[in-house]
Amino acid sequence: xxxxxxxxxxxxxxxxxxxxxxxxxxxxxxxxxxxxxxxxxxxxxxxxxxxxxxxxxxxxxxxxxxxxxxxxxxxxxxxxxxxxxxxxxxxxxxxxxxxxxxxxxxxxxxxxxxxxxxxxxxxxxxxxxxxxxxxxxxxxxxxxxxxxxxxxxxxxxxxxxxxxxxxxxxxxxxxxxxxxxxxxxxxxxxxxxxxxxxxxxxxxxxxxxxxxxxxxxxxxxxxxxxxxxxxxxxxxxxxxxxxxxxxxxxxxxxxxxxxxxxxxxxxxxxxxxxxxxxxxxxxxxxxxxxxxxxxxxxxxxxxxxxxxxxxxxxxxxxxxxxxxxxxxxxxxxxxxxxxxxxxxxxxxxxxxxxxxxxxxxxxxxxxxxxxxxxxxxxxxxxxxxxxxxxxxxxxxxxxxxxxxxxxxxxxxxxxxxxxxxxxxxxxxxxxxxxxxxxxxxxxxxxxxxxxxxxxxxxxxxxxxxxxxxxxxxxxxxxxxxxxxxxxxxxxxxxxxxx
RNA sequence: CGGGGUGUAGCGCAGUUGGCUAGCGCGCCUCGUUUGGGACGAGGAGGCCGUGAGUUCGAGUCUCACCACCCCGACCA
Numbered sequence: 001x002x003x004x005x006x007x008x009x010x011x012x013x014x015x016x017x018x019x020x021x022x023x024x025x026x027x028x029x030x031x032x033x034x035x036x037x038x039x040x041x042x043x044x045x046x047x048x049x050x051x052x053x054x055x056x057x058x059x060x061x062x063x064x065x066x067x068x069x070x071x072x073x074x075x076x077x078x079x080x081x082x083x084x085x086x087x088x089x090x091x092x093x094x095x096x097x098x099x100x101x102x103x104x105x106x107x108x109x110x111x112x113x114x115x116x117x118x119x120x121x122x123x124x125x126x127x128x129x130x131x132x133x134x135x136x137x138x139x140x141x142x143x144x145x146x147x148x149x150x151x152x153x154x155x156x157x158x159x160x161x162x163x164x165x166x167x168x169x170x171x172x173x174x175x176x177x178x179x180x181x182x183x184x185x186x187x188x189x190x191x192x193x194x195x196x197x198x199x200x201x202x203x204x205x206x207x208x209x210x211x212x213x214x215x216x217x218x219x220x221x222x223x224x225x226x227x228x229x230x231x232x233x234x235x236x237x238x239x240x241x242x243x244x245x246x247x248x249x250x251x252x253x254x255x256x257x258x259x260x261x262x263x264x265x266x267x268x269x270x271x272x273x274x275x276x277x278x279x280x281x282x283x284x285x286x287x288x289x290x291x292x293x294x295x296x297x298x299x300x301x302x303x304x305x306x307x308x309x310x311x312x313x314x315x316x317x318x319x320x321x322x323x324x325x326x327x328x329x330x331x332x333x334x335x336x337x338x339x340x341x342x343x344x345x346x347x348x349x350x351x352x353x354x355x356x357x358x359x360x361x362x363x364x365x366x367x368x369x370x371x372x373x374x375x376x377x378x379x380x381x382x383x384x385x386x387x388x389x390x391x392x393x394x395x396x397x398x399x400x401x402x403x404x405x406x407x408x409x410x411x412x413x414x415x416x417x418x419x420x421x422x423x424x425x426x427x428x429x430x431x432x433x434x435x436x437x438x439x440x441x442x443x444x445x446x447x448x449x450x451x452x453x454x455x456x457x458x459x460x461x462x463x464x465x466x467x468x469x470x471x472x473x474x475x476x477x478x479x480x481x482x483x484x485x486x487x488x489x490x491x492x493x494x495x496x497x498x
Numbered sequence: 499c500g501g502g503g504u505g506u507a508g509c510g511c512a513g514u515u516g517g518c519u520a521g522c523g524c525g526c527c528u529c530g531u532u533u534g535g536g537a538c539g540a541g542g543a544g545g546c547c548g549u550g551a552g553u554u555c556g557a558g559u560c561u562c563a564c565c566a567c568c569c570c571g572a573c574c575a
Binding site: 029286 | 509534566570572
């Protein structure tokens with residue numbers, strides 16, 4: 001089938017869009033999600049003003065709406081890190097080349113996507129500086145300096161920063177030349193303790209995805225081929241998107257002693273012997289914003305779960321008489337007192353329809369309309385963004401009913417995402433079945449695999465599906481590899497990755 | 499890195515076999531009338547036609563080179 005190119009497509013679409021306002025319910029300028037999810041995705045992000053393209057290739061600008069969502073995520077993670085006694089720090093952006101090359105697997109993993117500074121102050125640098133693709137190396141150089149005794153452990157530091165990876169192809173939030181994330185790096189005296197840390201971090205990630213972004217998270221371990229360069233074990237939270245592709249939501253790595261041996265992070269243990277620290281690292285990036293858009297958005301635009309919505313309730317006064325505006329402001333004050341984030345849209349010269357569409361596009365969970373009718377009856381008209389449902393609520397008790405409604409929405413959005421994921425999850429026992437699922441609907445596929453990387457590669461080549469993880473709760477199941485028929489012990493989860 | 503496409507007003511685009519003062523829609527500004535699902539009228543502002551060279555009496559239009567961006571595939575959070 002011939003794929004029309006983006007440009008010729010938007011050309012014809014722009015024409016139909018301009019004229020189709022009355023013909024369909026389509027949001028002006030937003031490609032329907034079902035028609036082309038990738039165009040829809042970009043349209044929604046740009047037009048909701050979450051983010052925009054920048055003059056730098058592959059790098060985007062996080063606009064206030066996008067950044068505010070990121071700040072809620074940061075707050076949620078910081079809270080959890082604090083409980084784990086992880087402290088925030090900041091390390092340099094530029095890393096001396098010699099440091100980066102210390103861990104062999106690590107360099108090899110990142111070499112193709114490094115940005116390198118060779119000139120500084122108009123002069124060739126004696127040693128090149130690497131723009132960090134991640135900070136293991138520079139942090140561990142310092143860890144070596146700071147850690148000498150078992151009493152210096154555990155050391156648990158996090159930083160919120162930006163990293164650069166020279167991606168060939170970029171995509172809003174999901175894959176960028178520069179992205180924002182947090183990277184935490186811990187060092188421990190014992191492996192059981194560091195492994196516990198790996199899992200605790202993974203739990204925190206899953207919690208934030210589920211409780212804040214309302215997206216179910218599948219926890220598991222990565223295959224050898226998919227693990228982080230330099231890690232012994234990589235654990236992951238995998239998310240299912242509505243188009244049947246999986247997104248790696250965050251990763252938490254057991255680094256063993258790989259880095260502590262190359263960076264000489266050594267300490268004297270309780271017995272007085274020299275030992276190398278057991279390390280972990282874990283990260284969560286702005287890719288999660290992409291997951292949020294994909295998972296919940298619809299043809300009307302963005303849909304934000306209340307917990308990460310900068311505006312949870314928008315009040316639109318219908319008409320511009322002063323009493324009405326005053327009513328709206330009073331409601332806002334009352335709602336703010338109970339912790340609801342509210343905006344009153346008093347902009348003049350815009351029709352009601354225009355405002356409704358504008359706030360729908362921006363994903364505000366609840367729209368509250370106050371007009372003559374509402375004031376007379378004492379009941380406000382409420383529109384719920386994610387379901388499109390409308391309700392009538394007693395104005396006098398909004399400060400009690402709206403917080404409850406927001407919780408209800410948060411829960412309903414998760415339920416909906418969970419149903420979608422279940423519908424997108426299959427268990428197969430033959431390769432024919434496997435291929436059929438990949439052709440028809442994709443999604444998560446649970447299949448027995450012998451854990452031979454050769455099979456993994458073949459499956460990926462033939463179906464585009466790679467191993468996403470071995471779920472943490474997977475039970476041992478003796479059987480035959482879905483591809484080669486050799487003995488297999490576990491059912492791995494496969495999917496096409498974003 | 500391979501394949502495709504596009505550069506003309508803030509955005510989306512049209513611009514005929516080269517021709518005179520470069521156009522349309524949306525958006526923007528001013529004034530007025532409006533506001534229960536993207537309001538209307540009148541007036542107005544806004545252009546090194548991606549960059550450079552060439553052909554020509556004359557280039558948005560033809561030729562060449564370059565640059566940039568977008569889309570599709572192999573790698574990555």
